[in-house]
Amino acid sequence: MSVIAETTVAARARPPRRHYLNVNYGVRSWLLTVDHKRIALLYLVSVTLFFFLGGAAAVMFRLELLTPQSDLFEAETYNKLFTLHGLVMIFFFLIPAIPAVLGNFLVPLMIGARDLAFPKLNLLSWYVFIIGGIFTLIAAIMGGVDTGWTFYTPYSSTYSNSYVALTVTGAFITGFSSILTGLNFIVTIHKMRAPGMTWLRLPLFIWSHYATSLIMVLGTPVLAISLVLVALERLFQFGIFDPRYGGDPVLFQHLFWFYSHPAVYIMILPAMGVVSEIVPCFSRKRIFGYTFIAFSSLAIAILGFFVWGHHLFVSSQSVYAGLVFSFLSMLVAIPSAIKVFNWTATLYKGSIVYRTPLFYALGFIGLFTIGGLTGIFVATLPIDVHVHDTYFIVAHFHYIMVGGTIMGYLGGLHFWWPKITGKLYPEGWARFSALVIFVGFNLTFFPQFILGYLGMPRRYAAYPDEFQVLNVMSSAGASILGIGYLIPLIYFFWSMRYGPYAGANPWDARGLEWTTASPPPTDNFDYKPRVSQSAYAYEEEQKVG
Amino acid sequence: MAEIHGALAHQFDDPEQQVEASTLGMWTFLATEILFFGGLFVAYIVYRLSYPQAFAAASHHLDILLGTVNTGILIGSSLTMVLAVYSAQMGRSRSQILFLAATLALGLAFLGIKGVEYQHKFHEHLVPGAGFQFSDADPRHAAIFFSLYFGMTGMHAFHMVIGAGLLIWMALRAWRGEFSASYYTPVEMVGLYWHFVDVVWIFLFPLLYLIGRH
Numbered sequence: 001m002s003v004i005a006e007t008t009v010a011a012r013a014r015p016p017r018r019h020y021l022n023v024n025y026g027v028r029s030w031l032l033t034v035d036h037k038r039i040a041l042l043y044l045v046s047v048t049l050f051f052f053l054g055g056a057a058a059v060m061f062r063l064e065l066l067t068p069q070s071d072l073f074e075a076e077t078y079n080k081l082f083t084l085h086g087l088v089m090i091f092f093f094l095i096p097a098i099p100a101v102l103g104n105f106l107v108p109l110m111i112g113a114r115d116l117a118f119p120k121l122n123l124l125s126w127y128v129f130i131i132g133g134i135f136t137l138i139a140a141i142m143g144g145v146d147t148g149w150t151f152y153t154p155y156s157s158t159y160s161n162s163y164v165a166l167t168v169t170g171a172f173i174t175g176f177s178s179i180l181t182g183l184n185f186i187v188t189i190h191k192m193r194a195p196g197m198t199w200l201r202l203p204l205f206i207w208s209h210y211a212t213s214l215i216m217v218l219g220t221p222v223l224a225i226s227l228v229l230v231a232l233e234r235l236f237q238f239g240i241f242d243p244r245y246g247g248d249p250v251l252f253q254h255l256f257w258f259y260s261h262p263a264v265y266i267m268i269l270p271a272m273g274v275v276s277e278i279v280p281c282f283s284r285k286r287i288f289g290y291t292f293i294a295f296s297s298l299a300i301a302i303l304g305f306f307v308w309g310h311h312l313f314v315s316s317q318s319v320y321a322g323l324v325f326s327f328l329s330m331l332v333a334i335p336s337a338i339k340v341f342n343w344t345a346t347l348y349k350g351s352i353v354y355r356t357p358l359f360y361a362l363g364f365i366g367l368f369t370i371g372g373l374t375g376i377f378v379a380t381l382p383i384d385v386h387v388h389d390t391y392f393i394v395a396h397f398h399y400i401m402v403g404g405t406i407m408g409y410l411g412g413l414h415f416w417w418p419k420i421t422g423k424l425y426p427e428g429w430a431r432f433s434a435l436v437i438f439v440g441f442n443l444t445f446f447p448q449f450i451l452g453y454l455g456m457p458r459r460y461a462a463y464p465d466e467f468q469v470l471n472v473m474s475s476a477g478a479s480i481l482g483i484g485y486l487i488p489l490i491y492f493f494w495s496m497r498y499g500p501y502a503g504a505n506p507w508d509a510r511g512l513e514w515t516t517a518s519p520p521p522t523d524n525f526d527y528k529p530r531v532s533q534s535a536y537a538y539e540e541e542q543k544v545g
Numbered sequence: 546m547a548e549i550h551g552a553l554a555h556q557f558d559d560p561e562q563q564v565e566a567s568t569l570g571m572w573t574f575l576a577t578e579i580l581f582f583g584g585l586f587v588a589y590i591v592y593r594l595s596y597p598q599a600f601a602a603a604s605h606h607l608d609i610l611l612g613t614v615n616t617g618i619l620i621g622s623s624l625t626m627v628l629a630v631y632s633a634q635m636g637r638s639r640s641q642i643l644f645l646a647a648t649l650a651l652g653l654a655f656l657g658i659k660g661v662e663y664q665h666k667f668h669e670h671l672v673p674g675a676g677f678q679f680s681d682a683d684p685r686h687a688a689i690f691f692s693l694y695f696g697m698t699g700m701h702a703f704h705m706v707i708g709a710g711l712l713i714w715m716a717l718r719a720w721r722g723e724f725s726a727s728y729y730t731p732v733e734m735v736g737l738y739w740h741f742v743d744v745v746w747i748f749l750f751p752l753l754y755l756i757g758r759h
Contacts, residue, residue, distance in 0.1 A: 115556035117566040183573045191566040192556070221577045225584035229696065237674040238692040239685075240588055245673075246686045251591055255584050523555075 271408025392452025
């Protein structure tokens, strides 16, 4: 405790005179910037807007689900609402959130580079992201889509009367922003590391972003071509997935999940990277099992490409394929558990300092464990047949995506906010909101495990009366969760103007990003970084230069 | 060495790092392209194995002469592309521009012939959709073949059009004298892309035109 408090006071000098935020002003200086830190902020603003849009859709259908009848919306509108929620949250928030905001900001800083390898490509990726978003929003305004975010054929390609082609185009375009970001990270991590920054001295945040980038680069193109085929089928009656022409709708599911299952690891791996930074800092200890955590990220990325069939256990896939996919899916539990055990081993006998980022990291570990364990349930063939397409699945993946990714994202935002803005946020409010989010989250999604186990199917506006109590609990939890998300929005804005100056290294953390000023200069470092110690050297002094 | 400094972007320490980064970036991009076309190839394999007769019958309707000529043209364009990169390495900007122009001409010839083939298919009612007619056995599954034919060659042609644009851009930059024996990375990268698009065709040609033809 004292370590952090003392250095906070000691470092409370004055902010640097020139930094990336005040080097020039005006809309042009932001929209034409090639500075990775400014592009990260462009992404921060955009994904936050999308997050609250997707959240608004969730608020509306949770309201509908307060009562068993479909009374607030027609079933068709309800379908469009959950589709909008899924699309926006997955393609426009969860996938870009940590890599494009925190990754963009931190990858060059952490490896001691002046920028990413391709700064213009980085800016292009943001524009591509926005264009894809505009397409999706136009489709939503014109009347929306009702296929679910999964676009299953032949419903999406033939029967749906909603704006599928436009939405698919939006998702297709956005995919390229993710490809460009991944490509940029891979090249940057390979070629731009500072002298002495060997692979095994890289922060684990970098390892997890490297693994994430591999998935982005190798998975996203397959989604792109699948969506092209759906659009061609819809517009020109190409018969690839249409049974009327002998096409196979299940082929679409294979191609779709070949990307979209690894996409789950695009969402969770960066969050794991964040937790690997936070836990050693607030345990004041070197991370336990560095190499294991580093390579478990790669293991998750590689295994992730061979498990897609577990989404097709009830889609006429052969039983033998099902067995293999079931086995391979369970293998993912090994590298995931390696990480969880190493984080807890790092906490063990650490000099723990309770600060907001650690709250989120601990929340992540607990919720991710529940999400991961229920993942083993649904990877088991007979259990999946029982809970397939029920709220059990909804609860399971929200524990990973919200309990995992969003906790990691918010934890990272709280950890690096002083670096990004040079300002401290009010710690009390931050802890309070972390607690509200944790409680609200569990109240929202834990009842859904029970609902699903009892047999309530997902994606329906109406349900039998006996499920009402649990649904009301879930809707009540969602409103608490929503308030929990609004509090940080308010105090982050507040801190930008009124927050006290944070100093270069308010947490007394290790890592190159903390050796430069907050906010950093445009070129990141005033000196030429040289690395002579391993990451997380919390037991020794940080060596600079 | 002034031209080296002119071309060095601010984020790199030295020209060597810049070249390595560009090369790795291009290869990574080509990896994404392999996966992109990979989805189409998977669809092709699945349906080829499911409906071998229909695919063989449908593939007889492709014009093997034009297909073969196009294959020759594309391989020729790869040769001129290599020569363009070689001229850039040697710092001969005039021959570099000539070889880029030759590559562009061959690429456009390929696209022209492809257009003629598409036109024939249109007249023969072999374009998938409401107007599709197929007299041989199993028209339903032949339609899948033609969907794949148009999907795969169309996607390939789209990549050729982008490649043609890149060739024009490179020729303009060479004409402005931006390249020298010590800086020619963009030409080399466009070369990699062009060869990749050629290699895709080298797979498409036997899969669509040759297999199943007795």
